[in-house]
Amino acid sequence: xxxxLAALGVSEVDILTxxxxxxxxxxxxxAGWFFLRGSxxxxxVFGTLSLGAFIGTCTLVWRPPPADAELDVPLxxxxxxxxxxxxxxxxxxxxxxxxxxxxxxxxxxxxxxTPQAVRAPFAGQVLSERGRNFQFAQxxxxxxxREVSTPDPIEVxxxxxxxxxxxxxxxxxxxxxxxxxxxxxxxxxxxxxxYLIREERWLANSDSFLEPPHAEDDDLVRYTWSDSCVTCxxxxxxxxxxxDHPDTTPEATITELGISCEACHGPAQAHVEANRSxxxxxxxxxxxxxxxxxxxPANLPNRRSSxxxxxxxxxxxxxxxxRVHDFRPxxxxxxxxxxxxxxxxxxQAGEIGDVEWLPFDERDTVGSFWRDGSVRVAGxxxxxxxxxxxxxxxxxxxxxxxxxxxxxxxxxxxxxATDDEMCTxxxxxxxxxxxxxxxxxxxxxGSRCVNCHMPYSAYGLLMATRSHRMDGPAxxxxxxxxxxxxxxxxxxxxxxxxxxxxxxxxxxxxxxxxAEREDxxxxxxxxxxxxxxxxxxxxxxxxxxxxxxxxxxxxxxRPALEALLSDPYSSVRQVAGASxxxxxxxxxxxxxxxxADPIAPTLSDTALLSLQLERDDTSVAIPE
Amino acid sequence: MSQEGAVARPVSKRVLFHLRFGWxxxxxxxxxxxxxxxxxGFKIGWYLDVDQEVRRLMFRLAHAHGALLAVLHLAFAGTLxxxxxxxxxxVFASRxxxxxSVLLPMGFALGGFGIAGGDPxxxxxxxxxxxxxxxxxxxxxxxxxxxxx
Numbered sequence: 150x151x152x153x154l155a156a157l158g159v160s161e162v163d164i165l166t167x168x169x170x171x172x173x174x175x176x177x178x179x180a181g182w183f184f185l186r187g188s189x190x191x192x193x194v195f196g197t198l199s200l201g202a203f204i205g206t207c208t209l210v211w212r213p214p215p216a217d218a219e220l221d222v223p224l225x226x227x228x229x230x231x232x233x234x235x236x237x238x239x240x241x242x243x244x245x246x247x248x249x250x251x252x253x254x255x256x257x258x259x260x261x262x263t264p265q266a267v268r269a270p271f272a273g274q275v276l277s278e279r280g281r282n283f284q285f286a287q288x289x290x291x292x293x294x295r296e297v298s299t300p301d302p303i304e305v306x307x308x309x310x311x312x313x314x315x316x317x318x319x320x321x322x323x324x325x326x327x328x329x330x331x332x333x334x335x336x337x338x339x340x341x342x343x344y345l346i347r348e349e350r351w352l353a354n355s356d357s358f359l360e361p362p363h364a365e366d367d368d369l370v371r372y373t374w375s376d377s378c379v380t381c382x383x384x385x386x387x388x389x390x391x392x393d394h395p396d397t398t399p400e401a402t403i404t405e406l407g408i409s410c411e412a413c414h415g416p417a418q419a420h421v422e423a424n425r426s427x428x429x430x431x432x433x434x435x436x437x438x439x440x441x442x443x444x445x446p447a448n449l450p451n452r453r454s455s456x457x458x459x460x461x462x463x464x465x466x467x468x469x470x471x472r473v474h475d476f477r478p479x480x481x482x483x484x485x486x487x488x489x490x491x492x493x494x495x496x497q498a499g500e501i502g503d504v505e506w507l508p509f510d511e512r513d514t515v516g517s518f519w520r521d522g523s524v525r526v527a528g529x530x531x532x533x534x535x536x537x538x539x540x541x542x543x544x545x546x547x548x549x550x551x552x553x554x555x556x557x558x559x560x561x562x563x564x565x566a567t568d569d570e571m572c573t574x575x576x577x578x579x580x581x582x583x584x585x586x587x588x589x590x591x592x593x594x595g596s597r598c599v600n601c602h603m604p605y606s607a608y609g610l611l612m613a614t615r616s617h618r619m620d621g622p623a624x625x626x627x628x629x630x631x632x633x634x635x636x637x638x639x640x641x642x643x644x645x646x647x648x649x650x651x652x653x654x655x656x657x658x659x660x661x662x663x664a665e666r667e668d669x670x671x672x673x674x675x676x677x678x679x680x681x682x683x684x685x686x687x688x689x690x691x692x693x694x695x696x697x698x699x700x701x702x703x704x705x706x707r708p709a710l711e712a713l714l715s716d717p718y719s720s721v722r723q724v725a726g727a728s729x730x731x732x733x734x735x736x737x738x739x740x741x742x743x744x745a746d747p748i749a750p751t752l753s754d755t756a757l758l759s760l761q762l763e764r765d766d767t768s769v770a771i772p773e
Numbered sequence: 774m775s776q777e778g779a780v781a782r783p784v785s786k787r788v789l790f791h792l793r794f795g796w797x798x799x800x801x802x803x804x805x806x807x808x809x810x811x812x813x814g815f816k817i818g819w820y821l822d823v824d825q826e827v828r829r830l831m832f833r834l835a836h837a838h839g840a841l842l843a844v845l846h847l848a849f850a851g852t853l854x855x856x857x858x859x860x861x862x863x864v865f866a867s868r869x870x871x872x873x874s875v876l877l878p879m880g881f882a883l884g885g886f887g888i889a890g891g892d893p894x895x896x897x898x899x900x901x902x903x904x905x906x907x908x909x910x911x912x913x914x915x916x917x918x919x920x921x922x
Contacts, residue, residue, distance in 0.1 A: 170837070184915045242891035245824020430892055 168209040175202030223331060224261065224317055225374065225383065226402045228394060232416030233385040233404035239417065242424065247410075249554040253561070255408035257322035259382045264290050266319050268326050269344035269351065273305045276342050278353040279369055283340065284309075292316040294330060294340050316340070318374070318406065320382050323559070324610045325357065329374055335400050337374035345611070348740065356719035356744045359608060359682055359771035375401035380474060381461035384409045385416070387474060413457050413553065415444040415478040444478040451546035456482035458547045459531030464517045464524060466491045467510050482531070492536070495522050502629025502681075503767040516770065519606070519632035521625055523618045525683055527609025527773050533617035543575065545619075572598040588655050594696035595639065604635035605691065608683055609773030611723055613690040624649030624661045626672060629681050629765045633672070638691050641673030641701040648672070670760075673701065677709040678760040682718045682769040689713050689721060693728030703732055708757055714738075715747040717766075722747060787867055788850045795846030798874060802839030809836055831885035831893050839878035842907075846874065849914065858917035866917060869910030876903030 178199035185191040229235055236256075240247040250256055260266035271287040277300045284297045286305045295313035297303055314330040318337065321327055325343050332338040341354045354370040355363055372378060379387045385404025394402070404411065411417050420443035424430050433440060439448050446454045459482045460473050472485040482488065494511055495518045501507065504516040517526045524533045531547070539545035550571045552563035563571070573580035579598075589595025601622050605613035622635040624645050636648035645661075646668040652658040668675070676688035691697045692710050710732075713725035726738045742748075752758045809832055812820040820829055849870055853863070876899045883896020 180911075180915070184919065244826045244891060245822070248823040427892070430889075431895060434889055 164209055168206055171202050171209060172206040175199050175206055178202055223335060223337075223400060225337065225379065225387075225400050225406070226390060226394070227404060227406070228390055228402055229404060229418070230390065230393065230402075231385070231388065231404075232418045233411050234416070234418040234421045235385075235405050236409040236411070238421045239410045242430075246554050249556075250410060253553065253558045254323040255412075255553070258408050259318055259320045259406040260322070261406065262292050262316040262319050262328065266322070267292055267316070267328075268319075268322065268346050269328070271316075273302055275300050275302050276351050276353075278341055278355070279363070279365055279367060281341070281369060283342065284313075286310070286313065292328070294328070320378065322346070324612075327354075327372075332373075337400060339372040339374070339378075341369045341371055350741055352741075352744055353719075356723070357611065358773065359686055359718060359720040359769060361682075361768045361770065362717045362719070377470060379403060380470060381408075383407065384412045408461075413444075413446055413478055417443055419443075446478060447548055449479065451540065451544050453479060453481060454548060455531055455534065455540070455546040456480065459535075462528060462547075463488075463531040464491065464514065464526070464529045466494075466514050488532075488535070492522065502631070502765070504630070505768060513770075513772075518630075519625075520628075520630045521623070521632050523606060523616055523620075523632050525607050525630075525632070526771050527607045527612075527614040529607070530617035533607075534619070537617075537619040539575070539619050568597055568599045572602075588651075594699070600639065600696065601635045604633075604638050605694070606632050606635075606638070606687060608686050608690075608771050611720060611727070613687045613694075621656065621658070622648075622652060623658065624652055624665055626676065626684070627662075627665050627668060629767050631684075633676055633680075633684055633687055637672035638688070639697050639700045641688065641691060641697055642671045642705045643701075644669045645672050645675070671705055673706045674709050674757070674760065677706070677713060678757060679763045679765060681765040681767050682716075682721055683771060684765075685713060685716060686718070686721045686724045689725040689728050691728075692725075693731035698732060707732070708752060708754060709761075712750060712752045712757070712761060714743060715750040717747065718769075719744050782854070784854065787863075788853045791846045791850035791853065791867065791870075794871065794874070795843045795850060798839060798843035798846060802836055802843055802878065805832075805836045805839065809833065825888070827888045827891055827893050828885040831881050831888075831897070835878045835881035835885070838881060839874070842870075842874040842877065846870065852914065852918070856918055856921045858914075858921050860917065860920075862913040862917040866910045866913035869906045869913065873903045873907035873910060876900070876906060879903075 176199075178195045181195035182192050182199055185195060227235075236247065236250070257266070269285075271285040271292045271294075273284065273286050275282050275284045275297060277283075282297045282300050284295050284302055284305075286293050286295070286309060288310055293310055293313035293315055295309060303309065314332075316328045316330050318329040319326050320329065320339075321343070324347065325345055327343045328340045329337040330340060339354070342351050343354060343357050344351055354372075358370075375387060379401050383403040383406050387401030387403055390402035420440065423442045424440075439445060444457075446457045449457075456476070457478045460476045463482065463486070465473065466487055469486050473482070476482065476485050491514060495515055498504070498507060498511070498515045499520050499522065501515070502520070504512045507515055517524060517529065519525050522536065524530075534540050534545070534547070537545065539549075548563070550563055551561045553561060556562055562568075569580070569583075576598075579586045583591045583596050587596040587601070594600055599615060602619045603615045603617065604622070606616045607614045624634055624636070625631050626633045626637060626645050634645065634648060636652065637643060637645055640648070645665050649658075649661050649665055653660050673688055673692065676684040677692075680688065689710060692701075692703065692706050707729075710725050710729055714722050714729075716722050716725065722743045723740060726740055726743045729736050730738060752761060809820070819825060820832070849867070852858075853867075880897050880899030880901075880903055883899065884893030886896065887894030
């Protein structure tokens, strides 16, 4: 009943309040029946009332078993152990925080595959990749996938479901959603396709990452939940619980799906136990000291506070991802990851454009960075921030700009402050006369702090994302793995040489190398035609970015953007296609076809064609 | 118009007290109900925001308990008038009911101020005292009625 009333918008508290009254009526009527049982009339009246109220109470408080209890396939084992209590325990005392977390994409990062969670259509269609065909179907509240022999759908009947695997979990709910099924030996394996939520289309796993084109007979990209994903897409794990809990499946054990309260506040069982006492709770009120039984990242020094987010939002040096399993909020991430040595390695490789020249165990790590040491993979914000002056010389941490409980769910930017106010809180002198500092009109995009100091120079999920290494713009961008600079990511039709002169004149920046200073080619053309795959993808995204469209002559860039539809990298083609539809609403593209194969080259300008022949085909892989 | 031959029984001071208390309390707590509805109507964040859930609960409980206890006073007055129980149990039941009718709604209402997380304000301490007084009043009334007739 609670579920039904909740669906109608009645809060659970309302329902339980009414249930309390009805229960009180049941008890009162029962008492009336007891004391007046000598009177046939009143005993019947009170007896009937008591029975009715009792049934009413039971109806109000009855709730169906949770949806996942109906699943007959193993989920990752969820055990409240090792000091974890789960988010259910937090709700009673922290309703506001619980609610704001409940609205967040952190909560829905991994969910049981219920009809409410699954965003993709499982409508009997067949998706094909590398010669393998998968048919998707739904039956009741369950979602199924079955490998079939041909791209033609087969009939979805009882026989279909007998040989189909049931989808048990989803990961992602904001931009992209992946699906997990039980692979037969307790392992959860990802369906080799993801669903793009906003675009409402399926996409092969390999086409969702920025990675070199594959051969048709290559193996499918398949991920196993317990290999890596479990660490950051669930809470309280993973750990091998077989010693203490012999009934568990071999799959890695966790406390809760998704990123819940204890991912940031640490194991909360001791806190829950201690605060069962109302005397303790009321005694804690108004005290300056924080509750020692729980971690509040807002009260930690900046390095420890940002380590909480950094556990997942950072580059994990090769082979060290497993170490963060045991990290707990309140600790320093440096104790688990070799962050300093990683930066040394990255800096030493600063002149190397092609990471294939590096030793095998350094390639993935160095490949996550631009040559200037900035991260180029989305979702690794902590790694960028810890090299910023604001962090190293100031008190900045993630909560300086972001809030988990007082923000919109999309970017989780803190409170009502604008982007600029987050910076000018410390850099007040800039706020007094912004134009003197920015050399752009005060209300323009060029005067927004983040557009120069946190440009969109990281890539992931088919889009560019902001760098979290707060630094001043430098006229970089020539050569492989060179980071596109903030000036030219907006002024795409201007050259890097043009930017270097202005930066030197305005800020006294040292003039860059001769090649960059004398460069006269529009940076947008340079990166889209001659750049490596990351530069091409990021620049293609910027052509569709409104401030860049306003500041640049798009007609100069459009031929190069259209040429990217024939790029060997599927992700580059998709990003270019999305930007094309943004700059020209009359363009209609079949994005699924673009994702699958390059379309015929369209460059007719010989000058541009000769530039494209110089394309940097260094192998790039951005695993996000 | 009274029926011919019907004899009006005198109304005792205690019955009159509970009738007056009941109707006035009903007026007060129905007014509180109107105030709560107004806060819903004007979407007052102080009352409706998610993290004010405990305040909302406390005020609703104050309103509900106050109104129901007001009705209980009327029922108690009717019980005294019809069954005419007497003795110390009735006196203490009357006092217990009156005390409960003050402490319970007051405790809930005060509990709505100074909330912290899922906990009401310290004023909620009056609630268990009021609940005990109400429980005693009900027990005493029940016992008193057993001796009637």
